[in-house]
Amino acid sequence: MLDPTTRNIKFLPGVGEQRATMLNRELDIHSLYDLLYYFPYKYIDRSKVFKVSELNGQMQHIQLLGEIRSFEEMGEGASRRLVAHFTDGTAFVDLVWFRGIKFVKNKLHLNKRYVVFGKPSMFNGRVNIAHPDVDDAALVKLDGMGLQPYYNTTEKMKRSGLNSNAIAKLVGNLFQLLTHEMQESLSPDIIAKHGLMSLDKALRAIHFPKSLKELQAAQYRLKFEELFFIQLNILNYSRDRQKRYVGHRFPKVGEMFNRFYHENLPFELTAAQKRVVREIRNDVNSNRQMNRLLQGDVGSGKTLVALMSMLLAKDNGYQACLLVPTEILAEQHHATLCRMLGNLPVRVELLTGSTKQKERTPIFEGLENGEVDILVGTHAVLEDNVQFHNLGIVVIDEQHRFGVAQRAKMWAKNNIPPHVLVMTATPIPRTLAMTLYGDLDVSVIDELPPGRKPITTTHIFRNRADSLYTFIRRQIDEGRQAYVVYPLISESEKLDLQNLEDGYKKLCNIFCDYKLSKLHGKMKPKEKEEEMQRFAKGETQILVSTTVIEVGVDVPNASVMVIENAERFGLSQLHQLRGRVGRGASQSYCVLVTDYKLSEDTRKRMEIMTSSNDGFEIAEADLKLRGPGDMEGTQQSGIAFDLKIANLARDEQLLQYVREIARGVLDADPTHTSPNYRVIWERLRTIKNMRNWNWGAIS
Numbered sequence: 001m002l003d004p005t006t007r008n009i010k011f012l013p014g015v016g017e018q019r020a021t022m023l024n025r026e027l028d029i030h031s032l033y034d035l036l037y038y039f040p041y042k043y044i045d046r047s048k049v050f051k052v053s054e055l056n057g058q059m060q061h062i063q064l065l066g067e068i069r070s071f072e073e074m075g076e077g078a079s080r081r082l083v084a085h086f087t088d089g090t091a092f093v094d095l096v097w098f099r100g101i102k103f104v105k106n107k108l109h110l111n112k113r114y115v116v117f118g119k120p121s122m123f124n125g126r127v128n129i130a131h132p133d134v135d136d137a138a139l140v141k142l143d144g145m146g147l148q149p150y151y152n153t154t155e156k157m158k159r160s161g162l163n164s165n166a167i168a169k170l171v172g173n174l175f176q177l178l179t180h181e182m183q184e185s186l187s188p189d190i191i192a193k194h195g196l197m198s199l200d201k202a203l204r205a206i207h208f209p210k211s212l213k214e215l216q217a218a219q220y221r222l223k224f225e226e227l228f229f230i231q232l233n234i235l236n237y238s239r240d241r242q243k244r245y246v247g248h249r250f251p252k253v254g255e256m257f258n259r260f261y262h263e264n265l266p267f268e269l270t271a272a273q274k275r276v277v278r279e280i281r282n283d284v285n286s287n288r289q290m291n292r293l294l295q296g297d298v299g300s301g302k303t304l305v306a307l308m309s310m311l312l313a314k315d316n317g318y319q320a321c322l323l324v325p326t327e328i329l330a331e332q333h334h335a336t337l338c339r340m341l342g343n344l345p346v347r348v349e350l351l352t353g354s355t356k357q358k359e360r361t362p363i364f365e366g367l368e369n370g371e372v373d374i375l376v377g378t379h380a381v382l383e384d385n386v387q388f389h390n391l392g393i394v395v396i397d398e399q400h401r402f403g404v405a406q407r408a409k410m411w412a413k414n415n416i417p418p419h420v421l422v423m424t425a426t427p428i429p430r431t432l433a434m435t436l437y438g439d440l441d442v443s444v445i446d447e448l449p450p451g452r453k454p455i456t457t458t459h460i461f462r463n464r465a466d467s468l469y470t471f472i473r474r475q476i477d478e479g480r481q482a483y484v485v486y487p488l489i490s491e492s493e494k495l496d497l498q499n500l501e502d503g504y505k506k507l508c509n510i511f512c513d514y515k516l517s518k519l520h521g522k523m524k525p526k527e528k529e530e531e532m533q534r535f536a537k538g539e540t541q542i543l544v545s546t547t548v549i550e551v552g553v554d555v556p557n558a559s560v561m562v563i564e565n566a567e568r569f570g571l572s573q574l575h576q577l578r579g580r581v582g583r584g585a586s587q588s589y590c591v592l593v594t595d596y597k598l599s600e601d602t603r604k605r606m607e608i609m610t611s612s613n614d615g616f617e618i619a620e621a622d623l624k625l626r627g628p629g630d631m632e633g634t635q636q637s638g639i640a641f642d643l644k645i646a647n648l649a650r651d652e653q654l655l656q657y658v659r660e661i662a663r664g665v666l667d668a669d670p671t672h673t674s675p676n677y678r679v680i681w682e683r684l685r686t687i688k689n690m691r692n693w694n695w696g697a698i699s
């Protein structure tokens with residue numbers, strides 16, 4: 001029997017070498033299977049006929065039934081065109097051809113009934129249809145045409161005749177070949193219980209639906225299947241890992257933890273912090289390796305949770321490592337931990353790309369003989385020459401900067417993999433978290449420390465900047481400080497820097513009686529640190545910066561965050577930046593500055609930012625606006641988001657539903673041997689063996 005997953009597309013009738021190359025390159029279609037799963041992006045109902053008098057320039061493709069009354073050739077050169085005056089008795093519309101004029105004129109006749117199909121547009125105040133399909137009405141059976149599929153193609157493809165219609169023909173040829181019913185991929189009980197269409201029928205119907213109802217049933221079946229196998233795979237993987245990896249046990253809550261908690265902690269933990277610490281203690285005392293995702297909005301106090309988890313390791317004779325994405329953040333975390341620990345005998349070291357060789361030697365020694373208790377560092381820690389004596393826990397701050405691959409690298413630093421706590425302030429919408437981190441347990445700090453006032457966010461246009469400067473001045477005079485952030489605008493670092501420099505100069509002029517700091521990624525680490533410190537100590541009042549301050553930086557006295565060119569930022573980034581203020585007890589402000597002319601999308605983002613302070617709400621909105629492929633972190637996550645039909649933003653309910661079904665399958669058939677589920681396991685293997693298998697991180 002023909003196996004579409006392996007049969008090369010070039011053997012399909014109508015394809016051949018040349019078109020195969022085009023399909024490979026432009027659409028990543030290599031096998032018959034790839035084409036089978038290349039679904040239409042829309043359908044047009046060809047049983048509906050519009051009246052000419054109903055037409056307007058905003059319509060999508062429509063169909064008309066009528067006659068051509070006269071032809072007219074107009075224009076010169078590039079604008080030379082043939083116009084056919086077409087009517088159905090309600091009004092006239094111009095059908096226009098710029099190419100193949102002679103051919104069209106020969107083929108079409110006056111006063112004969114035609115079905116015209118095309119997209120109306122406006123030209124010189126009149127509706128016309130350029131290059132429509134025109135068919136003899138006597139030969140077209142309109143009510144039999146049903147929904148016509150439309151496939152995305154590229155300009156290159158269109159130029160060589162591989163347009164949507166041509167793809168539809170190829171798919172038709174493919175179904176001619178598939179004479180046997182296609183192999184079902186879900187078990188009979190699941191199909192029956194959830195009222196699913198068979199795979200064979202669904203694949204045929206998704207390309208050539210006979211009715212809207214049939215199309216919807218096919219879409220549901222295929223979405224179901226797609227999400228089901230993703231969830232089955234990830235749940236299976238995480239069960240497997242739990243079975244395989246024993247974890248270090250930290251049974252003791254010992255001296256360091258207790259002394260820190262009772263003597264050093266300057267404030268009460270929030271209820272949410274307490275709960276999370278409890279969850280972590282349960283994990284690390286369970287004999288299994290912990291893999292926990294800690295989500296907490298900016299300022300919710302994750303660092304403290306990290307520190308207490310690391311002290312648990314110390315108390316049980318293990319080392320800990322705190323991984324952060326930037327040097328500034330590493331330095332700041334290092335300083336914070338040292339300050340919080342005070343005189344407790346805990347050795348904390350810092351390792352970044354710019355740690356000098358001379359300083360490295362004692363750190364490396366201390367790591368290998370176990371004298372260093374906590375290592376704070378950047379990517380530099382991942383290098384192979386960094387070896388621990390006995391690494392018990394790794395905390396990864398601001399996860400979205402670290403991919404799954406890096407997580408795995410840390411695991412390999414011990415025979416028994418260390419516990420892993422991943423912290424993120426960019427809340428990941430539930431659907432995405434379930435798909436990306438289905439193997440992680442999730443804790444949430446859903447409470448801010450007491451006394452925080454919600455940040456007031458406003459959006460202003462650049463021409464109102466004067467009042468903004470007055471406002472900043474007032475805040476500074478009250479003893480507060482301000483950030484002004486510039487985005488990366490161009491591809492070129494030089495130009496971006498120019499943008500920052502210009503802004504800095506302008507602000508220096510306006511605020512000539514104050515001191516300003518400047519910070520950007522191209523500065524030497526030492527300079528960065530110095531500038532940051534000057535601001536943190538209150539020696540400067542305004543910090544002009546690029547987005548290097550985006551994550552983690554903590555200056556509680558800063559109360560104003562101005563974001564220049566706010567239209568250039570995504571929602572989660574705006575929220576992150578805003579989180580740099582509102583960390584002390586005073587009222588804080590975030591001001592988004594944009595051009596006057598905004599796209600619809602930007603307007604929405606500004607609206608969401610000014611109306612919500614809730615990171616989760618913002619992340620959900622972001623997912624809806626941008627789609628999962630653009631969400632921060634997903635590119636590095638190892639899952640390329642080219643889901644073929646499901647949409648994580650829209651199909652959340654279905655995702656949760658199939659997750660439970662997948663869980664049920666695993667519970668019922670943990671050894672993958674039940675005859676009932678044979679087709680399912682076979683299918684999972686096939687998907688994972690496919691060339692473009694892209695859930696790579698969790699294979």
Ligand code: ADP
Binds near residue numbers: 269298299425556
């Ligand atoms: P984030 O979750 O964004 O990493 P941090 O850990 O930087 O937040 O904490 C933000 C600020 O809140 C810090 O200055 C920290 O000392 C303070 N903080 C943390 N927990 C509490 C608490 N329970 N009560 C009061 N302040 C707290």
Ligand code: MG
Binds near residue numbers: 302303397552
């Ligand atoms: Mg933090």
